[in-house]
């Protein structure tokens with residue numbers, strides 16, 4: 001006969017109670033790692049989890065998803081990539097924003113960016129019509145809640161690069177009607193809307209005049225303004241123009257990656273919080289630790305030297321085997337703890353109300369941290385947050401409540417303009 005309930009049983013029982021009761025009864029920090037992981041898995045499955053940025057549509061495009069021949073079929077477990085239905089279910093992910101990603105290289109070809117956006121949207125829609133018991137479109141927090149109740153994965157749409165609007169302000173409303181619910185104003189280079197973080201040209205010194213119109217029109221129709229990828233000046237300009245809270249769909253904290261403008265400085269994080277927005281933390285190795293970027297360059301250099309010294313080519317099986325092992329044991333992959341460090345930093349600086357998750361899965365190659373390699377692994381991050389004393393309520397805010405708050409504010413503002 002058991003003399004006492006194990007800690008994990010107590011924690012599990014407590015979860016069945018209301019969050020208020022639970023917070024007074026459970027100290028997750030006292031559990032063992034294994035017990036905490038079980039609690040984390042339960043929370044991941046009971047809580048709606050939104051991810052601000054998953055690059056599946058572009059991966060499907062490259063992998064050739066078609067209705068006749070499903071070359072890349074993500075309804076079943078896939079060999080490569082970070083996302084598929086079984087792993088999404090394992091990880092407790094419910095609403096990954098599908099990135100309608102438009103490469104900056106298309107910006108010089110009139111019409112090409114809009115055409116690609118349309119085709120990626122259609123491809124995502126086709127996924128939901130092909131597997132209606134697994135995936136569904138979602139155009140609002142209410143849609144996500146309804147799909148969650150049915151156990152169906154929601155696929156909300158975010159357009160990564162405002163170049164898809166071409167030079168026509170009417171396309172903002174067009175893409176709202178096509179289901180786009182956020183637009184990342186720029187991608188890798190400056191576009192008609194404004195300056196990008198990776199581009200040093202500084203075409204406008206921030207947001208362009210057209211960009212100001214775009215932000216105002218996005219507010220009017222109810223599309224969230226996404227400030228990942230923009231330059232600091234564009235970020236500040238867009239914040240001052242936007243009448244509704246903004247998001248950063250996949251950006252991390254610059255403090256851990258000095259000089260990397262793609263991440264957010266403390267000043268921008270504070271400005272974002274003042275605006276009531278949310279920053280969704282990117283998991284990519286070079287986003288969460290600058291030591292990764294320098295370390296991985298050294299690994300590459302060693303491998304090139306090894307190849308030359310041993311008279312091998314990149315495709316030799318002996319070289320491939322050596323490289324795989326060398327990378328696995330020498331690449332300085334960050335860990336899930338490092339991602340939690342970013343969350344801690346934002347929480348300490350402005351509060352837990354402004355944090356979300358924006359993994360960039362299927363978009364950052366194999367740079368992902370140990371313990372967060374694909375969509376099945378969110379519970380590892382939740383377990384780490386529990387270990388650091390985060391409450392269930394705080395974790396729910398990070399998983400979906402914060403981004404839902406922003407999204408609803410954006411919906412409300414648009415409704416007030418009708």
Ligand SMILES: [Zn+2]
Pocket residue numbers: 160229250363
């Ligand atoms: Zn991106």
